[in-house]
Amino acid sequence: MNVTFRCPACDQPAIAQFGPESAEIACCRCGVRFPVPQGCVTQKQVTQCLICPSTELFIRKDFPQVLGVAIVVLAAVISSVFWYLHMPWWTYGTLFAAAFIDLVLYILVGNQLQCYRCQAQYRGVPGLDNHEPFDLETHEKYRQQAARLASASKEIK
Ligand SMILES: [Zn+2]
Ligand SMILES: [Zn+2]
Missing domain, CATH: 1.20.5 (Single alpha-helices involved in coiled-coils or other helix-helix interfaces)
Structure with missing residues (x-):
């Protein structure tokens, strides 16, 4: 299994391998390590995003x-x-x-799993059928949340 994500530490696109036994994953760019929360990767499926705390993931075609x-x-x-x-x-x-x-x-192309919140993409993970396809309402919820956070951080500056 691997995950493609934007590293929260160095803000670079990174890719990391992981498995059900992984206790942490590392950014291949800056080397920062993220602890993998217990139980979010099982033999059967990924239940929570490894990069952010979101549990809302959707399946999409891995089509460039x-x-x-x-x-x-x-x-x-x-x-x-x-x-x-x-x-x-x-x-x-x-x-x-x-x-x-x-x-x-x-x-022909397979499915991948994507996080609504941080857009991390998971490939080669089992149990994709247990996840819902893309839902616009959930997407909108996270988009607005991100917009609010962005404007709040602007006000602080
Ligand atoms: Zn990094
Ligand atoms: Zn995420």
Whole structure:
């Protein structure tokens, strides 16, 4: 299992390996160690975020958004060239092919677990089926909380 997160100490993106026996995880950038709360990683699933105290995690497709966008942009460029050359079937064919590739990739890629609060991403963890998919209301709750914290810390300064 591994977790990708923004280190609270050095504010850099970091990745760390962990298992059910891990008592702590370390930032690969600055070396700061975080204790892993007891019982939040079991053989069956991750029940609590290791980076922040949040217990609200959701499953999402481990699909690089950049790749999805790149396929769409590429298809748009190629199909407009065909359109310009008066080859309408190739135009539609390209768009269909792009949509198909996106769909196949979406089916092929696995799931990952993500924390609503700190956006840490967990890969290779068991029991993903026990988690809920993304919920906009929960996301909004954490987003507003983060916005309040940000404005509060600004007032202090
Ligand atoms: Zn760090
Ligand atoms: Zn978290």
